[in-house]
Amino acid sequence: EVVSELLGLSQLGDRLSAHLGVANVIVVAGNSDEEEWVKQELGRACMKEIQAIATANDVLAVMGGTTLAAVANMAERNETLASTIFVPARGGLGEKVEIQANTISAEFARRTGAAYRLLHVPDQLSEDAYHSLVLEPTVKDILEVIKSSAVVIHGIGDAQRMATRRHSKDLFIETLEREEAVAEAFGYYFDAAGKIIYKQRTIGLQLNELEGKYVISVAGGKSKANAIHAFMKHRPSDVLVTDEAAARELLQHK
Numbered sequence: 001e002v003v004s005e006l007l008g009l010s011q012l013g014d015r016l017s018a019h020l021g022v023a024n025v026i027v028v029a030g031n032s033d034e035e036e037w038v039k040q041e042l043g044r045a046c047m048k049e050i051q052a053i054a055t056a057n058d059v060l061a062v063m064g065g066t067t068l069a070a071v072a073n074m075a076e077r078n079e080t081l082a083s084t085i086f087v088p089a090r091g092g093l094g095e096k097v098e099i100q101a102n103t104i105s106a107e108f109a110r111r112t113g114a115a116y117r118l119l120h121v122p123d124q125l126s127e128d129a130y131h132s133l134v135l136e137p138t139v140k141d142i143l144e145v146i147k148s149s150a151v152v153i154h155g156i157g158d159a160q161r162m163a164t165r166r167h168s169k170d171l172f173i174e175t176l177e178r179e180e181a182v183a184e185a186f187g188y189y190f191d192a193a194g195k196i197i198y199k200q201r202t203i204g205l206q207l208n209e210l211e212g213k214y215v216i217s218v219a220g221g222k223s224k225a226n227a228i229h230a231f232m233k234h235r236p237s238d239v240l241v242t243d244e245a246a247a248r249e250l251l252q253h254k
Ligand code: G3H
Pocket: 064, 065, 066, 067, 068, 155, 156, 157, 162, 184, 185, 186, 187
């Protein structure tokens, strides 16, 4: 669409909001695939949204990834946020420690003055271990805190890229290809229609438990347009923070 090239950032956001059915879309300049500062701008814009929505004593659940790490890096001391609790939305997904949800929630807390709780769940859980772990009193306790969260902040990834980054088995990567997975978020994989193809076995917030929570999605870069589109098909968030390159690409989608 040639028209979109002429649109300013806030108009792009409005267009995209109508296009995706997402109530509020914030667009920052640039393409985070190509320039690191764009991710920082995504972080800054996302932090603004968090500050605007958070109220005293809220529980804020955060996911992992490099984008969420950039958001946490932009967090500043704030009176309201200092009364909140940050928790990881879900357990380990096979990421490096720097970009795990646990680490990121601790970083948000450190910078804002908030409290935090950790969820210790190994990345590779057998079915049996999973079922006994969720019955452990300390795990049950933190799961309740996570489920009581008012705000959820998460990233969206390209399916193949995420599976590779998390060292998934070849067989699994082939399954994703066969099922035409395009997006990953919260440890779930989705096809272009937004249908769940696979869910990684970890505990924490399930996708069907987001009802009544304020969901902020943050994802940018032209290469993530398909993934963002698929996730919003599954369930439009309350806010999408994205960049110009992803936004323009998304507007081409039918
Ligand atoms: O679930 C999505 C991924 O965590 C996104 O990761 O922000 O590093 O692209 P990223």
